[in-house]
Amino acid sequence: MSKKALIAMSGGVDSSVSAALMCEKGIECVGVTMKLHGNAKVQVSTENSCCTLSDVEDARQVATELGMDFHLFDFTEDFKEKVIDRFIYLYEVGSTPNPCIDCNRYMKFDRLYRKAQELGCDTVVTGHYARVEFDENKNRWILKKAVNSAKDQSYVLYFLSQEQLSHTYFPLGEYESKDDVRAVASKYGFINASKHDSQDICFVPDGDYASFIERITGKTYPNGKFVDIDGNVLGEHKGIIRYTIGQRKGLGLALPAPMYVRRKDLEKNTVILTDEKSLYSTELVANDFNWIAYDKPNEPVSVTAKPRYRAKEAPATAEVLEDGSVKITFDEPQRAITKGQAVVLYDGELVVGGGTIIKTD
Numbered sequence: 001m002s003k004k005a006l007i008a009m010s011g012g013v014d015s016s017v018s019a020a021l022m023c024e025k026g027i028e029c030v031g032v033t034m035k036l037h038g039n040a041k042v043q044v045s046t047e048n049s050c051c052t053l054s055d056v057e058d059a060r061q062v063a064t065e066l067g068m069d070f071h072l073f074d075f076t077e078d079f080k081e082k083v084i085d086r087f088i089y090l091y092e093v094g095s096t097p098n099p100c101i102d103c104n105r106y107m108k109f110d111r112l113y114r115k116a117q118e119l120g121c122d123t124v125v126t127g128h129y130a131r132v133e134f135d136e137n138k139n140r141w142i143l144k145k146a147v148n149s150a151k152d153q154s155y156v157l158y159f160l161s162q163e164q165l166s167h168t169y170f171p172l173g174e175y176e177s178k179d180d181v182r183a184v185a186s187k188y189g190f191i192n193a194s195k196h197d198s199q200d201i202c203f204v205p206d207g208d209y210a211s212f213i214e215r216i217t218g219k220t221y222p223n224g225k226f227v228d229i230d231g232n233v234l235g236e237h238k239g240i241i242r243y244t245i246g247q248r249k250g251l252g253l254a255l256p257a258p259m260y261v262r263r264k265d266l267e268k269n270t271v272i273l274t275d276e277k278s279l280y281s282t283e284l285v286a287n288d289f290n291w292i293a294y295d296k297p298n299e300p301v302s303v304t305a306k307p308r309y310r311a312k313e314a315p316a317t318a319e320v321l322e323d324g325s326v327k328i329t330f331d332e333p334q335r336a337i338t339k340g341q342a343v344v345l346y347d348g349e350l351v352v353g354g355g356t357i358i359k360t361d
Contacts, residue, residue, distance in 0.1 A: 004028045005123040005169070006116035008108055009063060009070075011055030013192050014127030014172055016062040017184045021171040022125055023066050030119055031063035031070040034107060036079040037203050058192045065188070071119075075111055082106035084203060088213050091241045094264045095340025098156075098309070099201055105159045113164060123169050130154040131173035132165050141165035143292050143351040146173045155309050158344045158354030159290050210242040224269035226253060229262065229278065237271045240264050246279055246336030260336075280333035286343045286355035287325040293352045296320055303345040303352050305330065307337045318345055318352075326355055 007019040009031045022029050033056050056072060063070035083102045090097040108126060116124050129146035130153050141162050146152040151172075160168065175181055185193035204212045214220060221239030228234060235253045237243065243251075247261040251273070259273040284307060291297075297320060304313035305328050315331040328343055337360045344354035 004030070004119075004121045005125045006112070006119060006121040007031050007063075007068070008112055008124065008126045009033050009059035010127070010198070011058035011062075011192065011195075012127065012198060013182060013185045013190065013195050014129075014197075015059070016127075016188075016190050016192055017181050018125055018127045018171045019062060019066055019068065020184060020188055020190075022169075023068070029066070029068045029125075030121060031059060031066075031068045032112065032115065033059045033070075033072050034079075034112065035072055035074045035076060036103070036107065037076055037084070058195070062190055062192070065190070073112075073115060075107060078111050079103070079107060084216070087209075088217060090340045091209070091213060094240070094266050096244045096338045097340050098342055099203075101156045101159070101342055103202075104156050109157075109160060109164050109168070113167070116167075123167055125169050125171065127172055128153045128157060128170045129172050129175075130157055130170050132168050132170060134166075138294065140294075141292075144173075145346075145349045145351070146170075147176055148178070151178060154351050155306055155342065155344045155354075158292070158342060158351055160292065161290070162292075165292070210239065213241055222269060224271065226251065226273055227270050228259075229272060229274050234259070234273060240266065240269055240271060243271050245338040276335075279336045281337045281360045282330050282333050283361040284328050284337050284343060284357050285321070285325050285359040286328065287358050289320075289324070289326045289353060289355035291353040293347060293350050296324075301352070303347060305343055305345050307334055307343045307357065308341050313346055316345075325358070 005022050005027050007015065007022060007029050009015045009019060019029060019031060060070050083099050083106065086102055087097045087099045113124055129148055129151040131144040131146060133142055133144060135142045143154060143157060143160060143165060145154045172181060182193055221241050224237050224240060226234040226237050243261050243264065245261055248258055260276055260279055262272045262274040262278060264271050300317050300319040303316055303318050305316040306313050314334055317329045319327045321327055337357065339357050341357050342354050343357050345352035
């Protein structure tokens with residue numbers, strides 16, 4: 001068991017209960033909150049977003065009540081480079097990013113992991129709903145889904161290395177319900193026991209990511225044409241960054257039948273629309289792939305795969321290509337597979353690995 005643990009404290013109930021559970025084990029704990037943004041163009045407080053000033057104070061109060069040291073670290077420059085700039089870039093090249101994965105990858109489990117080492121902590125603890133175990137038979141660390149399937153967050157953790165997994169602990173992974181977690185918070189009298197879960201992108205809490213990009217970059221993204229798959233003009237769009245694959249609402253078109261965004265042509269500045277049937281694909285290619293359950297396989301493997309966070313797992317075959325990227329072939333077509341999103345592979349409750357989608361059929 002850990003000798004000293006760094007607790008990543010967001011100010012929410014999950015990280016607060018994780019801190020309490022570690023303290024109950026008699027482990028020396030250090031609470032840490034990351035300041036990720038402070039620019040007036042970025043920071044907007046809502047009850048559904050994280051990383052606000054009130055979140056910092058909630059985290060500090062919980063740490064004080066638990067008798068923990070508490071630190072607030074300013075990672076705004078790292079966050080801008082690794083998360084916000086990447087978010088903007090991917091939209092500009094026609095992809096759809098997942099900034100929460102990037103925040104976990106580059107902030108919590110890289111920047112904060114290094115900070116833990118500086119503080120003499122041998123374990124990083126977060127409020128994620130997932131499980132880390134050491135498999136004696138495989139002689140490797142494995143990542144598993146949370147017991148509470150409704151809250152499982154293993155999808156956003158697919159990038160964890162063996163080194164990171166060996167120094168990571170998720171106390172909430174075994175909890176069967178969120179009510180049980182809130183009950184622990186209530187027992188301790190935490191100020192955030194009934195606090196809403198964060199749902200929005202922390203730096204775009206109003207959901208208008210296109211306006212956010214325009215504010216940050218100072219750019220305007222020119223209007224262009226909506227066209228069908230045959231090139232027929234259907235109307236005018238308001239800037240190519242404003243549309244994502246599978247989108248139907250908000251197109252501003254009066255069409256005889258529902259149409260959806262199928263893809264975007266950056267060179268022609270056009271958004272291609274199609275009927276729903278044409279949104280389905282059976283293949284994708286992902287790069288920057290991380291294998292967790294076993295080393296990179298030499299032969300195709302049968303898995304289930306999630307091509308987006310809210311997608312249901314679907315049976316598929318994964319095959320490593322010569323350049324190290326991975327081709328995923330689904331048994332049945334999947335709707336609106338999107339470049340820039342993560343695809344995560346599973347074998348039952350075990351996370352096999354995952355990567356970033358770069359190509360679809």
